[in-house]
Amino acid sequence: MATNTVFQALDTETNRLAQYFLNRIYEDNSAERKHFLSWLKHDVKELHDKVNIVHKKLLMNQMFPNFAIDTKNDIIAADYRNKGNDQFQLGNSLEAVEHYNNCIAMAKSKEILALAYADRSEVFFTLCMRKECLEEIERALASGYPDEVQMAGRRERIQQLQESANNYYEEVPEIIAKHPTIQSASDCVRIGESGRCVVATRDIDIGEVIAVEKPYTSAVFPNDNLFYCHHCSKLCYNMIACEHCTQALFCGKECKQKSLDLYHRYECPILFALNEYKANDTTLLVALRVALLALNDCFMLNTFEGDHRKVYRSDRYNEIHFLRPTSEPSELDLLHETVLTAFVYELLWAKTSYFHRVTSLWCHQDDFRNKFKEVMLQQLLSTKFNAVKIYDYVHNPKLNETDNYGFGMYSFFPLFAHSCCANVMKSYHGTTMVLRALNTIKKGHQCFVNRYGLRYDAFTEPVRSHMLLVSRLPPCECKACRERWIPHLGNLPQICEQLGIENMEFEHIIKRFIGIDLDVAKEYLPRLIAMLKECEEAEPLGNALILKRMIAHCYAIFGNKRML
Ligand SMILES: [Zn+2]
Ligand SMILES: [Zn+2]
Ligand SMILES: [Zn+2]
Known part of the structure; x- marks a missing residue:
């Protein structure tokens, strides 16, 4: 399931931009390198001063690269369309739609767009996806698709179909006592x-909903942008493209407009270059989005700490601002993120009107620029720890599994401490996160989530401590780590018997028997919970672990929306 970015970042070449900076400016002089790194971290106090120092050096040494330019291209678009047609002929609907979506992102002229919309309408027609098919027909016609008769015929035939009941996922649960x-x-x-x-x-019961949280903002991974909306991050098969860039696709006109108004008009001219330069900073886009959004309301910051009369909110920047990184950045990490902030600043400055606007809030341009640098650098340093991966269930008959497709910036979720044997789990309905108790939690006891993907049954204790150590995270003091729990897979035949199902392997139960079948999950959940209540105290011995994993799987598929 979703693992944290901290470990992923270590897999790739680390601090590429810091090395670039040091190699060019200090060449082989290791004493000067060391001095600069230490000085930047410890002696330059303000974040925006750090960025200004680095930015000036980059400028003086002509170290800003020629940022890549994004252009729509009908020839490339037509090529994608042909590939889509080939896949459609072979009966591969999902692959066909993927190519058509690529075509729509790339298309410059209305003619190509009209053809691609019409192609998509045909795929959705064969899949009996009524709503999507009708939308595509209207888009094709609005873009001047030549064969109006063909579209009218298709419209008539698809309208005879019933609208699908949309019952392939559970509604987002409501919190009963807020x-x-x-x-x-x-x-x-x-x-x-x-x-x-x-x-x-x-006392909290197993399965009880503890929180339902929408992200302050979210961002889809660049590789997943063909099926997830650039603004709301929701799954969508028939997206429309930004007219200016090839990087942003939206689930509809509304998201497109909202995104443009809020941040995309600044992000749009630089997105392509940023995606080329993201290096190992997979959280770059979400950090930038927080920074662009934050500047609207970060004049009015209030700490929540110590004052419980104030409302802790999830829908504003304030709470995000006070989420700090879980560990101190190294000198090299800090330089890397500072160079990246300078890059982003330079791009925004050179390619967009972001810093040219003068609002009544910001009478001094320098204040505004410095505030941006400060928030951007702070976010780059903290999103690694605080942004959370959002997953979806991939519908694949052989291996139903989760797939991460983006990051969300939540403000309540990061307040939970980590445990390798967490008593709270998260699942998603789109980007809305649902937190549920996975154990009985007694009054006064602490709630834990698995922040780093370090489940005690997935990694041994030495591996877990090593992973925390190399990420400069504090050592884990959870029960599983303290008591060196050894995972027990329990008595599966006994569980099957109690459930009244034939004896099968654990993986088979998860992937085949429950799979992504909501009805099966809902039927067996009450029994699984009752069985866990009987044995949870004995964990890691007995059946507790295996029952918890089954329960977690059932909840994880509740928000699944995939059709293809
Ligand atoms: Zn959307
Ligand atoms: Zn755009
Ligand atoms: Zn632990």
Whole structure:
């Protein structure tokens, strides 16, 4: 399931931009390198001063690259369309739609767009996806598709179909008793006094919803932009493209307009260059989006710490601002992110009107620029730790599994501490995160999530501590680590018997028997929960682990929306 970015970042070449900077400016002089790194981290106090120093050096040494230019291209678009047609002939609908979506992102002229919309309408027609098919027919006609009779015929035939019942996922659950001062939480928890800590205010049952949180903002991975909306990050098969760049596709006109108004008009001219330069910073886009959005409301910051009368909200920048990185950046990390901030600043400055606008809030241009640099650098340093990967269930008959497609910036979720044997799990309905108890949690006990993907049954204790150490994260003090739990896979035949199903392998139960079948999940959940209640105290012995994994799987598919 979703793992944190911290470890992924270590797999790739680290601090590429810091090396680039040091090699060019200090060449072989290691004493000067060391001095600069230490000085930048410890002596330059303000974040925006760090960026200004680095930016000036980059400028003086002519170190800004020729940023890549994004252009729409009908020839490339037509090529994608041909590939789509080939896949459609072979009966591969998903691949066909992927190529058509690429074609639409690339297309410059209305003619190509019209053809691609018409092609998509045919795929959705054969798949009986009524709503999508009708939308494509209207788009094709609006773009001047020549064969109006053909479209009218298709429209008539698809309209005879019933609208699909849309029951392939569960509704987002409601919190029954909302917390009076935590916007996204139930009143069964409170925020603890120190650091990252959420505590139960009463006994919480297995499966009880603890929080339902929408992200402040989210961003889709560049590779997943063909099926997930650039603005709301929701799954969509028939997206429309930004007219100016090849990087942004939207689920509809509304998202396109909202995105343009809020941030995309600044992001649009630089997105292509940024995607080329992202290096190992997979969280770059979400950090930039937070920075662009934050500048609208970051004049009015209020700390929440220590004042529980204030409402802890998920829909504004304020709470995000006070989420700090879990560990201090190294000198090289800091330089890397500072160079990246300078790159982003330079791009925005050179290619967009972002810094040219003068609003009533920002009478001094320098203040505005410095504020941007500060928020951007702070976000680059902290999103690695605080942004959360969002996953979806991939419908594949052989291996139903989760697939991460983007990042969300949530403000309540990061307040939970990590445990390798977490008693709270997260699942998604689109980008809306649902947190549920995975164990009985007694009043006054702490709630834990698995922040780093380090489940005790997936990695041994030495591997887990090593991974935390190399990421400069504090050592884990969870029960599984303290007591060196050894995972027990329990008595599977006994579980099958109690469930009244034939004896089968664990993987088979997860991938085939439950799979992504909501009805099966709903039928067996109450029994699984009752069985876990009987044996959870004995974990890691007995059947607790295996039951928890089955329950987690059932909840994880509740928000699944995939059709293809
Ligand atoms: Zn959308
Ligand atoms: Zn754009
Ligand atoms: Zn642990």
